[in-house]
Amino acid sequence: MTSTYLGIDIGTSAVKAVVVDEAQALLASASVPLTTSRPHPLWSEQHPDQWWTATNQAVVTLRQSAPEAFARTAAIGLSGQMHGAVLLDAADRPLCPAILWNDGRAAAECEAxxxxxxxxGHIAGVVAMPGLTAPKLLWLARHEPALFTQTAHILLPKDYVRLKLTGNHVTDPTDAAGTLLLDEASRDWSPELLNACGLTQAQMPRISDGTAPAGRLLPAIAAEWGLPVGTIVAGGAGDAAAGAVGIGAINCGDAFISLGTSAQIFVTTGSYRPYPETLIHSFAHTLPRTWFQMAALLNGASVVEWAARLTGQPDIPDLLARTEAAFTAPQRLLFLPYLAGERTPHNDPHARGVLFGLTPETSPTAVMQSVLEGVAYSLLEAHDCLTAAGTPVTHAAIIGGGARSLFWTRIIASTLGIPITRYTGSESGPAFGAARLARIAATGEAIDTICTKPPTLDVTEPDRRLHEVYRENSVRFRRLYRALREEFRA
Incomplete structure (x- = not known):
């Protein structure tokens, strides 16, 4: 009887889980929505127990839809949203809600x-940014000192779920990198950075490569889930790196765009190459002896849902179809997509979304087109930052929920001026990547044997005529942000 592998992705908007067989076919999937709390301006929080509850609900769905396949699970892999600050007391109880990647309260702590x-930036791979873990810990030390002194353990979101599964405090190199506390070159915690944040090594989780076993399923959880006691739980990866594993972006120069709640342009590198001046993230990959450079955008496919709500159009696929049918040329209407601030290239938690150029004739489809193009302009700025960092991207894959839209893919390809490949099943990239890591941890198979590129769905070439117009419009887009930057802060 063949084994299967379970991949679980602790996202921002949902927990997603997949069961994958030895032929790497997707046998079952489940998605359980999550809610985010914003109790104050710039704040973004989720309670860690919400992730655990949603994980269990996803497992119930998988067991119901594919009971025999689920029962053959040989190993579990974890992926998750990066940078979340999960503080636990000595009994491993959460001391407060987790402060998420898109929380902007810690700007002053970044400066400090x-x-x-x-x-x-050269130790940790990027300059201090409010969404990263270390500044948020400094914020807590300053504003919640009693809580901070009770902190026995610090984890990342997926690693809290691992703790529930195995009882172990473990993370992987990518999530460790995203804390701003890792010495990226040595792939170990930096004593200098820990000391600067008032932390000790004992508070930090052990770092395990994503392809290595990082624990085994506790008896109580194994019984509840119907799996063998001691089932391996792999090191796993932060969501960006898990997406890379899922589409086979494991070799130097492999590049992809991720369009989930946030967005990234990710390029695998064979060595540590920091370039903090461009606000590019240079982080350790979850794979041994591998790193990556990444432009991180705080606003991705989430702005599409926002635009649909704004225009009173609840059927997003229908709105996208009508927008595509109405498309004749790039919009003069400009959208700054900074609903949750922005990281690359602005490092500005105060930046906000703007629709500029509204007229009495502006339609819901015009708004949606400008929203799709606004994210594309942000990706073009990110692309230019990578080029400045010595990593030009001449071809990229695309993954995440936004990759389902071929229309949006065409806009992005034409804006960036590069071909873009969609792979079969690429919208479930991080969870699928986590399942691949689980398999390698269980079997010891070679990484390049398992982490192959999925079948190509299509390749979108840029429209050179549109590219010239988008390049011109992007100048207006960048100028608009610069004109409003001080107003955002005010």
Whole structure:
């Protein structure tokens, strides 16, 4: 009887889980929505127990839809949203809601940390940004000192689920990288950065490569889930790196665009190449002896749902279809997609969304087109940052929920001026990548044997005529942000 592998992705909007067989076919999938709390301006939080509850609900769905396949699970892999600050007491109970990647409250702490460690960007791969873990811990130390002193363990979102599964405090190199506390070159916790944040090594999880076993399923969980006691749980990966594993972006130069709640342009590198001046993230990959450079955008496919709500159009696929049918040329209407601030290239938690150029004739389809194009312009800025960092992207794959739209893919290809490949099943990339990591941890098979590229769905070539217009419009897009930057802060 053949084995199967379970991949679980702790996202921002949902927990997603997949069961994959030895032929790498997707046998079952489940998605359980999550809610985010924003109790104050710039804040973004989720309670860790919400992830655990949703994980169990996803497992129930998988067991019901594919009971025999699920029962053959040989190993579990975890993926998750990066940078979330999960603080636990000595009994492993959450001390407060987790502060998420798109939380912007810690701008002052970023300045303090950067001043304390001037070469921070070259140690940790990027300059201090409010969404990363370390500044948020400094914020808690300053504003919630009693809570901070009770902190016995610090974890990342997926690693809290791992703790529930195995009882172990473990993370992988990518999630460790996203804390701003890792020495990226050595792939271990930085004593200098820990000290600057008032932390000790004992509070931090052990770091395990994503392809290695990082624990085994506890007896109580195994019984509840109907799996063998001691089922392997792999090191796993932060969502960006898990997406890379899922589409086989494991070799130097492999590039892809991720369009989930947030967005990234990710390029695998064979060595550590920091370039903090461009606000590019240079992080350790979850794979051994591998790193990556990434432009991180805080606003991706989530702005599409927002635009549909704004225009009173609840049927998003229908709205996208009508927008495509109405498309004749790039919109003069400009959209700054910074609903949750922005990271690359602005490092500005105060930035906000803007629709510029509205007229009495502006239609819901015009708004939607400008929203799709606004994200594309942000990706073009990110693409230019990578080029400045010495990593030009001449071809990319695309993954995530936004990759389901061929229309949006065409807009992005033409804006960036590069071909873009969609792979079969690429919208479930991080969970699928986590399942691949689970298999390698269980079997010891070679990474390049398992982490192959999925079948190609289509390749979208850029429209050169549109590219010239989009390049011109992007100048207006960038100028609009610069004109409003001080207003956002005010």
């Amino acid at each position: 940390l950067q001043a304390a460690v001037p070469n921070l």
